[in-house]
Every structure is written in C-alpha cells, then in structure tokens.
Amino acid sequence: MLLEQEPAVFHSERPMSLFTFELKNQRLRDNLITKKTDKEEISMKKILILLLVILLVLVSSAGCKHKRKKHTGNQYLQLATGNASGTFYNNNDDDDNNDALDNADTTINGASDETDLSEFQIAAHTKMADGWTGELSLDADSSSKVRLFYHNGTNWSVITFSGGVYTITTAQLKAGVRFKIEALTYQEAKTATPGQWCGKVEIQFVLKDNSGKIRGTEKIQMRVSPYIMLPNTQPAQTVYFVSTSDNSTFRTQLKSVLNSLGISYVEIDGSKYSYDRWCQDSHEIGYSSVERNGAQVAMPVVLRAPRNRPLINYPFNELLGPDFGYTAYGTTSIDTTDEDASMNSFGNLDVTPPVSDYPLGRIYYGGKEGFRRIDGYLRAFLNTQVTQADCLEVDSSWLAVGHIDEFMMFIPDKTGFKIAYASPRLAKSILQELKDAGKGNLVIHQGKGSYERTVNDVLNDADFTAYNDYCQAKLDTIRTQLKSQLKLSDKHFVELPVLYEDYSGGYAVAWTAGAANLLVLNNQNVVVPKQFGPQDGGVDKFEECITNRLQPLGLNVHYVDCWDSYHIFMGEIHCGTNAKRQPFSTFWWKVR
Numbered sequence: 001m002l003l004e005q006e007p008a009v010f011h012s013e014r015p016m017s018l019f020t021f022e023l024k025n026q027r028l029r030d031n032l033i034t035k036k037t038d039k040e041e042i043s044m045k046k047i048l049i050l051l052l053v054i055l056l057v058l059v060s061s062a063g064c065k066h067k068r069k070k071h072t073g074n075q076y077l078q079l080a081t082g083n084a085s086g087t088f089y090n091n092n093d094d095d096d097n098n099d100a101l102d103n104a105d106t107t108i109n110g111a112s113d114e115t116d117l118s119e120f121q122i123a124a125h126t127k128m129a130d131g132w133t134g135e136l137s138l139d140a141d142s143s144s145k146v147r148l149f150y151h152n153g154t155n156w157s158v159i160t161f162s163g164g165v166y167t168i169t170t171a172q173l174k175a176g177v178r179f180k181i182e183a184l185t186y187q188e189a190k191t192a193t194p195g196q197w198c199g200k201v202e203i204q205f206v207l208k209d210n211s212g213k214i215r216g217t218e219k220i221q222m223r224v225s226p227y228i229m230l231p232n233t234q235p236a237q238t239v240y241f242v243s244t245s246d247n248s249t250f251r252t253q254l255k256s257v258l259n260s261l262g263i264s265y266v267e268i269d270g271s272k273y274s275y276d277r278w279c280q281d282s283h284e285i286g287y288s289s290v291e292r293n294g295a296q297v298a299m300p301v302v303l304r305a306p307r308n309r310p311l312i313n314y315p316f317n318e319l320l321g322p323d324f325g326y327t328a329y330g331t332t333s334i335d336t337t338d339e340d341a342s343m344n345s346f347g348n349l350d351v352t353p354p355v356s357d358y359p360l361g362r363i364y365y366g367g368k369e370g371f372r373r374i375d376g377y378l379r380a381f382l383n384t385q386v387t388q389a390d391c392l393e394v395d396s397s398w399l400a401v402g403h404i405d406e407f408m409m410f411i412p413d414k415t416g417f418k419i420a421y422a423s424p425r426l427a428k429s430i431l432q433e434l435k436d437a438g439k440g441n442l443v444i445h446q447g448k449g450s451y452e453r454t455v456n457d458v459l460n461d462a463d464f465t466a467y468n469d470y471c472q473a474k475l476d477t478i479r480t481q482l483k484s485q486l487k488l489s490d491k492h493f494v495e496l497p498v499l500y501e502d503y504s505g506g507y508a509v510a511w512t513a514g515a516a517n518l519l520v521l522n523n524q525n526v527v528v529p530k531q532f533g534p535q536d537g538g539v540d541k542f543e544e545c546i547t548n549r550l551q552p553l554g555l556n557v558h559y560v561d562c563w564d565s566y567h568i569f570m571g572e573i574h575c576g577t578n579a580k581r582q583p584f585s586t587f588w589w590k591v592r
C-alpha cells in the first residue's frame with residue numbers, strides 16, 4: 001500500500017506509575033548492614049543485588065500493565081472502503097462526451113465520472129462536542145494540481161478553500177463527510193521541486209475545540225497514477241491504420257491477418273487528416289491505473305505526439321472519450337538547436353518489456369545529445385513517470401528519418417523477449433552465399449523499377465557495401481549500449497537482414513524493406529514487411545531467413561506488402577500502424 005499516515009493524537013494515556021519503596025521492617029533495615037545466620041554471613045552487597053532484582057521485576061510488571069496503546073490508524077481522516085492511495089489524472093471524457101476532459105470543469109457529472117475519482121472520508125463521531133470543528137487543507141505544491149469534492153448528502157460539490165483551509169462543521173464531524181479527489185495533471189518532477197509537482201498530495205485534517213485550540217492532527221498521502229507505456233510484447237487489443245488512396249493492398253492483407261486472429265481494428269478515414277498515413281508517429285497508447293477493492297482498474301490513455309502534421313488531431317478528435325484518456329506534452333516548435341521535428345514522431349519512442357531494475361519496462365527513444373533530439377518538454381515528462389524512467393536515449397541521428405523502429409523492435413519469445421535487430425552484415429552474407437553458388441544474377445526487388453538490382457551488382461558496388469559497413473558499425477555500437485544499459489546479452493538479439501542506402505548527406509534509409517519495422521500482434525504472431533528479396537526456386541531468400549529466425553521463438557510470421565504505400569516513402573508496417581495493448585497485470589504501486 002502507498003498510503004502513509006501519521007499517528008492520530010486523539011486518545012489520552014495515563015502516565016506510567018512511579019514506584020517508591022519504604023523499608024519498614026527494623027530487622028530488614030538492620031540486615032542492610034549485615035545479616036547473620038547460623039551457617040554464614042550474607043554481605044550487604046548481596047542484599048543490595050537482591051533488592052535491585054526485585055525492583056526491576058516490579059517496574060517491568062508495572063510497565064506491562066500501563067504500557068502505551070499501540071496506534072492502529074487515523075481516527076478521523078481515512079481512505080474510503082475499497083480505495084487505495086492512488087488517484088487518476090481525470091483526463092477522459094465520460095461525463096457527457098463533450099470533447100472536453102472530465103477534469104476541465106468543477107462538477108462530478110454522473111456515475112461514470114464519479115467512479116474515476118478516488119474517495120476518502122472523515123469518519124463519523126456522533127459524540128463530538130458542540131462547537132468543535134475541523135479544518136482540511138492540502139500541501140502547497142498540490143493545491144493547484146488536484147481538485148476536491150465533498151458530498152452534501154444529496155450530490156457532490158466542489159470544495160473552495162478559504163485561506164488554504166476548508167472548514168468542517170460540528171454537524172459534519174458528527175455525521176461524517178465523504179470526499180472525492182481528482183488530479184489535474186500527471187506528475188511533473190521526480191522529487192519535490194519548486195514549481196513542479198512530484199505527484200504526491202498530502203491531505204491534513206486538524207481538529208479544534210470550541211475555543212479554537214488544536215486538539216489533534218491527522219494526515220494521509222495520496223499520489224497520481226503515472227502514465228505507463230506498453231511494450232510491443234503485450235498483446236494487441238485493437239490495431240489502428242489510416243486509409244489512403246494507395247494503400248488498399250496493405251489494408252486488405254493486414255485486415256485478413258487481423259480477422260483470422262480475432263483482433264479488432266480501426267480503419268481511420270484518411271480524408272479527415274489529409275491522408276497522413278503515419279499512424280505510429282501521431283500518438284502512443286498507454287494507460288493509467290488505480291486500486292479498487294484490491295484489484296487494478298486500468299484506463300487507456302493516449303499521449304499525443306508533438307508532431308505538426310495532420311494526424312496530430314486524431315487522438316483528441318476520435319480516441320478521447322468514455323474511459324479513454326488523453327494527454328499531450330511537448331511543443332511542435334523547435335525550442336533548442338539540438339531539437340529535430342522528425343524525432344518527435346512516436347516511431348521514435350518505445351518502451352522495453354520488463355528488464356532488470358525496471359519491472360514495468362524502461363522507456364527509450366532515439367536521438368543524440370547536442371545534435372538531433374526529441375522535444376525537451378516531452379523528455380522531461382517521460383523522465384518523471386516513476387515506473388519506467390530513467391529513460392534511455394539511443395543514437396538514431398544517423399538515420400534520415402531518425403526513428404528507432406527503423407532498426408529494432410522488442411518481440412516475444414517462448415521464455416520472455418528478444419530484439420528483432422537490423423543487420424546489413426546478415427543481408428550481405430545471404431547475397432554472398434548466392435553469389436558463391438553461382439546465382440549472382442538473381443534479382444533483388446523484382447518489378448520495383450529503379451530499386452531492381454542483381455546480387456552481383458549489389459556486392460560489386462564498393463560504395464554501397466562500404467556504406468552498409470558504416471551502418472553496421474553504428475548498429476554494433478547501439479547493441480553494445482543496449483546490452484550494458486538494459487543488462488542484456490547477445491542471446492537477446494535476433495538479427496534480420498536489412499540493407500541501407502545513403503538518402504542524402506550520409507543519412508540512412510532502408511533500401512530493402514525494413515524487416516525489424518514490424519507489428520507484434522500477440523505472443524504468437526508478428527506482421528513483417530514483404531521483402532521482395534532475391535527469389536531462388538520460388539523462395540524469397542530474405543523471407544526464408546526471417547522466418548527461420550522467428551519461428552523457433554514460437555512466432556507465426558505474416559508477410560504484408562507495404563512497399564508502394566509505405567516503404568518508398570521511408571517507412572514500413574510499424575510506422576503505418578498503432579495498437580492499444582493489454583495493460584500489465586503487475587500493479588505499478590507495488591513495484592515503483
């Protein structure tokens with residue numbers, strides 16, 4: 001439990017008894033000097049020791065009879081039955097579905113809205129003396145970050161503090177008072193920082209008698225639930241993608257896979273958003289949760305990307321709703337010289353599965369300090385979400401688009417997880433084997449116009465192969481970082497064949513369909529871009545390699561054609577899709 005309560009001071013104690021001893025018997029007094037028997041003389045020292053032992057026994061016994069009562073909890077200020085110390089940032093819209101966050105007004109609008117708020121109470125004390133009152137207050141840092149309501153016997157009313165205090169009348173103390181609390185924002189700092197809320201709220205209750213004298217103080221602490229991202233290894237509940245005039249093949253094939261697995265999907269009307277197809281880049285769907293009656297109540301929450309392209313409005317317009325929260329951090333402007341607008345797309349943001357020291361995963365994103373980075377406000381927000389920070393920055397600055405999903409993706413396996421990892425070295429080795437077997441004339445990207453090249457042509461292109469060696473060196477450096485920072489080993493990496501080309505100025509884009517830029521559906525199914533690799537006897541040698549590496553992990557590999565609708569625009573399947581995933585069963589408040 002996260003509840004922290006200070007001891008109540010409303011009970012009185014009798015002082016421990018004091019013990020005095022009087023030696024009334026003359027013979028005993030005499031024997032303090034010396035006592036003789038027929039057999040021996042007992043020294044005064046032994047008598048004194050005997051009396052000391054008797055005294056200690058008496059004091060110990062008296063202490064047991066009058067020991068202080070053990071405090072068992074607050075007498076007045078308490079959490080309501082079934083509620084724990086977490087509370088929602090009430091950022092969904094289930095009151096009247098009016099396209100406004102529920103915490104945007106000062107009203108609890110109906111039962112659904114009421115359910116989202118955590119409850120605490122002042123317990124009823126029917127024998128409270130007339131004229132006694134209570135005062136409820138919040139710590140200074142939280143006063144503008146949360147909102148309190150009280151129940152007046154009929155409905156809920158917002159609390160207006162006067163001088164930082166809400167006065168509770170004698171009648172209310174006798175009857176008891178119910179309170180609701182909602183957070184108005186997520187945590188803004190890891191620890192108490194001036195001007196930035198650390199997510200904790202301290203609620204204080206002071207009892208005063210009819211003369212105004214303080215008779216006792218009680219406190220409880222609560223905290224806002226963090227925003228929790230979900231890794232690709234969590235099962236997809238709903239998949240999202242945008243309809244455009246040129247992606248019907250992609251949509252048809254993807255829907256066929258989803259229907260066969262019973263996974264729901266949302267086909268976003270692209271005409272509403274200028275056919276912005278990059279669904280992954282516009283938002284990230286995570287969740288927040290609180291404890292109710294010992295169980296987790298989770299609410300999906302969409303984090304809008306600070307990306308100034310048409311799909312930026314989709315999360316607010318169509319995802320915000322009943323029991324679906326919305327939040328946005330970061331700006332679409334470039335505020336510092338090292339920020340890069342492309343880095344703000346959420347193909348460049350992800351979270352690991354549970355790893356060492358991070359039982360709910362660790363957030364990671366692409367960038368390079370001092371060069372190309374995501375928005376500073378967004379970085380600050382992510383780094384304050386206590387369950388999955390400190391965030392890990394991975395160098396993706398060498399890529400033209402600059403997104404981490406262009407070369408790595410966490411995927412499930414039978415015993416945990418692996419990382420699907422792009423490998424030019426592996427792709428070149430496949431081509432070299434074909435050449436050595438006298439099959440150098442096989443065509444890569446058959447029917448794809450200027451992308452068509454033979455195996456021999458690729459391997460004989462010194463500039464092309466040297467550039468892929470450069471990309472491989474970048475990937476090897478990142479791999480070393482991931483192993484060190486996440487405490488992984490080589491066995492966690494599953495290399496998949498990918499070749500890159502110099503798009504412009506040395507920045508890389510995938511020349512072959514980026515195999516690591518895939519969509520995980522559940523622990524048994526992944527969707528991988530169709531490769532159009534060299535065909536040997538009707539077998540795509542790149543797809544053969546990918547399948548042979550993923551199937552032993554317990555994964556069925558579904559190839560979907562995204563070449564003409566995504567790849568040639570420098571993206572793949574993960575870039576063009578999004579997913580709402582199953583929340584963790586692990587309670588964040590037990591592991592943070």
